[in-house]
Amino acid sequence: MSEHAPLELEHFLPYRLSVLSxxxxxxxxxxxxQRFDLSVTEWRVMAVLARFESLSARDVAQRTAMDKVAVSRxxxxxxxxxxxxxxxxxxxxxxxxxxLSARGWKIHATVAPLARAHxxxxxxxxxxxxxxxxxxxxxxxxxGSPIILSARRASDA
Amino acid sequence: MSEHAPLELEHFLPYRLSVLSxxxxxxxxxxxxQRFDLSVTEWRVMAVLARFESLSARDVAQRTAMDKVAVSRxxxxxxxxxxxxxxxxxxxxxxxxxxLSARGWKIHATVAPLARAHxxxxxxxxxxxxxxxxxxxxxxxxxGSPIILSARRASDA
DNA sequence: GTAACATAGTTACAAATGAAACCATTTGCA
DNA sequence: TGCAAATGGTTTCATTTGTAACTATGTTAC
Numbered sequence: 001m002s003e004h005a006p007l008e009l010e011h012f013l014p015y016r017l018s019v020l021s022x023x024x025x026x027x028x029x030x031x032x033x034q035r036f037d038l039s040v041t042e043w044r045v046m047a048v049l050a051r052f053e054s055l056s057a058r059d060v061a062q063r064t065a066m067d068k069v070a071v072s073r074x075x076x077x078x079x080x081x082x083x084x085x086x087x088x089x090x091x092x093x094x095x096x097x098x099x100l101s102a103r104g105w106k107i108h109a110t111v112a113p114l115a116r117a118h119x120x121x122x123x124x125x126x127x128x129x130x131x132x133x134x135x136x137x138x139x140x141x142x143x144g145s146p147i148i149l150s151a152r153r154a155s156d157a
Numbered sequence: 158m159s160e161h162a163p164l165e166l167e168h169f170l171p172y173r174l175s176v177l178s179x180x181x182x183x184x185x186x187x188x189x190x191q192r193f194d195l196s197v198t199e200w201r202v203m204a205v206l207a208r209f210e211s212l213s214a215r216d217v218a219q220r221t222a223m224d225k226v227a228v229s230r231x232x233x234x235x236x237x238x239x240x241x242x243x244x245x246x247x248x249x250x251x252x253x254x255x256x257l258s259a260r261g262w263k264i265h266a267t268v269a270p271l272a273r274a275h276x277x278x279x280x281x282x283x284x285x286x287x288x289x290x291x292x293x294x295x296x297x298x299x300x301g302s303p304i305i306l307s308a309r310r311a312s313d314a
Numbered sequence: 315g316t317a318a319c320a321t322a323g324t325t326a327c328a329a330a331t332g333a334a335a336c337c338a339t340t341t342g343c344a
Numbered sequence: 345t346g347c348a349a350a351t352g353g354t355t356t357c358a359t360t361t362g363t364a365a366c367t368a369t370g371t372t373a374c
Contacts, residue, residue: 012272014272018181019222021171021177028171044166072323093368095323112164118171130297140287141283225354233354251353
């Protein structure tokens with residue numbers, strides 16, 4: 001068995017994950033991208049702001065696993081378009097305090113169910129056992145990953 | 158139960174896949190990116206050319222799930238750097254015939270085991286049952302996906 | 315108190331990417 | 345045949361993204 005037999009891309013896990021994930025993300029994005037003029041990163045920022053009140057940009061970056069520049073740019077657009085309200089932290093003038101505006105909440109109320117529907121459609125391809133295993137497998141694969149998503153909730157801080 | 162309760166990004170499947178996949182791809186890429194001055198798309202092109210002799214650019218695009226512009230650009234660099242040899246198809250002058258050069262093969266011989274090692278390290282997080290389920294789950298999730306990776310081999314054509 | 319360091323966030327520039335237009339060639343068909 | 349449509353591939357231009365440097369504020373240690 002050769003050490004460097006050609007790589008079979010279609011059976012190579014990292015590659016399969018990459019293609020699958022890109023396909024899914026694009027499909028979901030298609031549904032809100034033009035409709036709301038909202039990029040994927042912008043939507044992700046909105047999603048965490050919907051879930052946790054009054055985060056700073058840095059908090060958003062951690063929770064979305066995006067880097068701070070991407071967050072800064074997404075926020076610039078979101079504030080500009082009146083979907084996010086930005087105040088300055090009273091005790092630390094470097095920090096911002098972010099929350100969705102009424103308009104932001106309204107968009108969230110449309111897009112969130114839409115995203116959930118896509119997920120449901122995806123999970124519909126699996127039976128109950130497979131779904132359970134998938135959760136478990138993802139949990140394990142994420143372990144030791146540089147990004148810690150399951151960080152404590154804002155309320156725990 | 159509210160219809161638009163905030164989306165919990167860290168439990169949202171499309172998002173988890175996206176972060177996981179990006180993390181993995183980046184980790185692997187880090188190992189060859191600077192070392193060989195090779196981008197992820199370039200490596201993917203090389204991987205299919207290692208597996209299937211004499212593909213056209215279009216074939217490569219299909220097999221890598223990349224679009225033809227990305228392939229064209231990757232090939233331009235690979236040919237330029239002498240890693241890929243490009244001839245014109247005898248019967249159809251629009252088509253190219255592509256294969257790895259000796260130099261290309263040499264790089265492949267280094268990078269392929271490296272990529273495989275990363276995959277092995279990833280799979281080491283799972284036990285045998287989980288791996289089996291993962292294969293099965295990915296197969297199912299890929300069904301109906303716009304991209305058909307399991308296209309026939311070159312030799313079947 | 316202040317000099318060195320750390321942190322929050324933005325800006326500037328280069329490189330990567332995507333969409334559309336564009337050649338050249340080949341195919342379909344009247 | 346000959347002309348419209350299709351195909352393989354490249355180029356162009358605008359947008360996105362990533363990296364590094366930067367500003368401003370805050371913290372630490374002397």
